Amino acid sequence: MELLDLHADILVIGGGLAGLSAALQARQAGCKVIVAAKGKIGRSGNTIMARNSIAAVLDNKGNKDSIARHIKDTMAGGDYLNDEKLVAVLAGEAPEAVNWLMQHRVPFLCEEGHVIVKGSPGHSAKRVLTVDGSALKSQKTPGLAITGPLTQEAKKQGIEMLENVLITSLLNKGGEIIGACGLDRRRERAFTINSRGVILACGGAGSLYPFTTNTADVTGDGYALASEAGAKLKDLEFIQFHPCVTIDSPRLVLSTAPFYDGAILTNNFGEQYMYQYSVQGNMATRDVMAQASFSEINAGRGTGRKAVFMDFGGVEPGFMASKYADIKDYLQGKLKVEVAPAAHFEMGGVVIDDHCNTTLPGLYACGEVAGGVHGANRLAANALTEAVVFGLRAGKHAAAEVLRHRSGKCDENQSVQLQCKKQQFSEFLPAHHESNAFRLITQELCRLMGRHVSVVRYKAGLQKALNEIEIMQERINQTEPHDYRQLLDYHQVKLMLLSGYLISQAALQREESKGAHYRADSIMNSEY
Numbered sequence: 001m002e003l004l005d006l007h008a009d010i011l012v013i014g015g016g017l018a019g020l021s022a023a024l025q026a027r028q029a030g031c032k033v034i035v036a037a038k039g040k041i042g043r044s045g046n047t048i049m050a051r052n053s054i055a056a057v058l059d060n061k062g063n064k065d066s067i068a069r070h071i072k073d074t075m076a077g078g079d080y081l082n083d084e085k086l087v088a089v090l091a092g093e094a095p096e097a098v099n100w101l102m103q104h105r106v107p108f109l110c111e112e113g114h115v116i117v118k119g120s121p122g123h124s125a126k127r128v129l130t131v132d133g134s135a136l137k138s139q140k141t142p143g144l145a146i147t148g149p150l151t152q153e154a155k156k157q158g159i160e161m162l163e164n165v166l167i168t169s170l171l172n173k174g175g176e177i178i179g180a181c182g183l184d185r186r187r188e189r190a191f192t193i194n195s196r197g198v199i200l201a202c203g204g205a206g207s208l209y210p211f212t213t214n215t216a217d218v219t220g221d222g223y224a225l226a227s228e229a230g231a232k233l234k235d236l237e238f239i240q241f242h243p244c245v246t247i248d249s250p251r252l253v254l255s256t257a258p259f260y261d262g263a264i265l266t267n268n269f270g271e272q273y274m275y276q277y278s279v280q281g282n283m284a285t286r287d288v289m290a291q292a293s294f295s296e297i298n299a300g301r302g303t304g305r306k307a308v309f310m311d312f313g314g315v316e317p318g319f320m321a322s323k324y325a326d327i328k329d330y331l332q333g334k335l336k337v338e339v340a341p342a343a344h345f346e347m348g349g350v351v352i353d354d355h356c357n358t359t360l361p362g363l364y365a366c367g368e369v370a371g372g373v374h375g376a377n378r379l380a381a382n383a384l385t386e387a388v389v390f391g392l393r394a395g396k397h398a399a400a401e402v403l404r405h406r407s408g409k410c411d412e413n414q415s416v417q418l419q420c421k422k423q424q425f426s427e428f429l430p431a432h433h434e435s436n437a438f439r440l441i442t443q444e445l446c447r448l449m450g451r452h453v454s455v456v457r458y459k460a461g462l463q464k465a466l467n468e469i470e471i472m473q474e475r476i477n478q479t480e481p482h483d484y485r486q487l488l489d490y491h492q493v494k495l496m497l498l499s500g501y502l503i504s505q506a507a508l509q510r511e512e513s514k515g516a517h518y519r520a521d522s523i524m525n526s527e528y
């Protein structure tokens with residue numbers, strides 16, 4: 001197997017909005033930067049799937065909004081479990097970050113020369129901007145309107161791109177992070193990337209679940225990499241499940257706005273069930289809707305494909321044509337569509353301070369992989385804001401630290417450690433063997449997460465998930481990879497198992513229901 005030693009001032013793991021923002025900022029400060037991603041930089045991760053809503057308080061047409069209000073709304077949305085310092089950074093630097101995006105040719109929807117700002121649930125004022133993806137060839141990945149211009153700029157600035165690479169571990173020397181190891185996903189090649197600073201920007205964990213809105217590469221690796229290296233994590237039990245995702249492809253994340261115009265949820269028996277779960281009925285919050293639909297499906301009242309119906313029969317046809325034209329197109333003349341709750345966003349993550357320092361020197365984190373900004377639940381449009389605001393912060397701060405301590409080549413001890421890692425990879429020399437043991441374990445893990453660590457959680461189910469993950473961890477450690485493909489699968493499932501374990505453990509430990517975390521066995525639920 002080919003073994004490569006790479007060197008940079010800063011390694012950024014992740015090629016979405018957070019990673020690109022961090023990389024560009026660090027490069028601008030004069031650092032040699034490598035960005036590594038499982039897929040193509042700017043074309044992998046959840047950013048490309050985003051609906052392009054970004055929250056920021058702009059002084060726009062006499063809007064009565066303020067930074068203080070954005071902070072207040074975000075704290076309330078997170079059930080006050082948010083890190084207030086991080087929320088202040090999010091809201092305070094959002095306008096500057098939007099400006100930065102504009103300077104980098106990210107197009108925003110405008111009217112008469114002004115950026116359009118809209119309202120959104122949980123935001124007490126109009127502060128949601130939309131990146132204009134209308135010029136894109138495909139509307140399936142609107143977020144390319146964000147990542148496209150940033151990727152072009154990164155190439156222009158000479159940022160090195162390590163694409164189709166699975167980062168398998170961080171290099172830890174005496175408690176300090178000094179780089180990472182990885183495997184090429186396309187050809188038989190192992191890397192050690194020696195760097196003075198490592199910025200984790202590897203997104204959330206949606207694809208640990210069988211039904212998700214996330215891209216396949218977003219599997220919680222960042223939580224596992226950080227935890228294995230010794231960094232602290234927090235709030236992993238808080239996962240947002242979107243209640244209305246179509247089960248047929250193309251998978252569509254349906255807006256919940258039609259519920260305010262007469263749409264309803266029904267089960268397989270045509271029963272409107274939301275009033276049994278909330279006095280607000282079909283206008284309940286997205287969490288409550290997800291919990292209700294999940295309960296209906298689990299009780300055997302879902303469709304044969306484990307879904308419920310979103311029924312548009314009560315929405316005025318004129319509204320369907322004007323306000324919900326995309327849904328109308330999707331329905332192709334039908335009045336209802338099968339939907340189910342899908343894993344959407346991880347609120348928790350790696351503990352950071354307001355400079356994106358983790359608890360380990362040399363390791364920084366930003367974007368969805370970091371925890372603390374959203375508390376127990378996230379307001380719509382705050383995730384892209386988080387990715388760009390904290391991406392820029394991480395890049396700037398990591399660069400300043402690295403340049404202060406830059407001393408050129410890695411020292412001898414470090415080289416020895418890199419060599420050890422290489423040997424670890426070299427042990428698995430190609431010898432063809434037909435087995436997909438690791439892939440089967442990945443599927444088992446996703447099923448387990450979907451069953452026991454999903455929208456509605458019980459102590460017994462969470463305990464079962466932990467026990468079974470431990471057994472799977474033992475199984476993979478006893479199964480020797482026989483070829484390069486299996487070696488890759490081994491490292492991928494190892495990260496996923498650890499990440500699944502950490503989420504299950506956090507969900508078991510929090511016995512109360514709070515925000516997006518619903519413990520059906522909590523004695524406090526009557527007040528929930």
Ligand SMILES: Cc1cc2nc3c(=O)[nH]c(=O)nc-3n(C[C@H](O)[C@H](O)[C@H](O)COP(=O)(O)OP(=O)(O)OC[C@H]3O[C@@H](n4cnc5c(N)ncnc54)[C@H](O)[C@@H]3O)c2cc1C
Pocket residue numbers: 013014015016017018019036037038039040041042044045046047048049050051052053054055165166167168201202203204213214215217218219221222253344345366367368369380381382383384385387
């Ligand atoms: C369908 C959908 C719609 C959304 N709409 C909105 C919206 O309108 N507004 C909003 O605010 N938020 C929205 N979100 C959430 C938002 O898109 C994400 O939270 C945000 O884009 C995350 O950005 P990121 O840079 O942190 O991670 P991502 O964009 O997910 O990037 C993660 C990167 O890390 C890489 N990676 C992961 N693991 C490894 C590894 N082991 N080795 C190497 N690379 C790795 C991936 O390949 C990828 O390049 C939406 C999410 C979805 C799924």
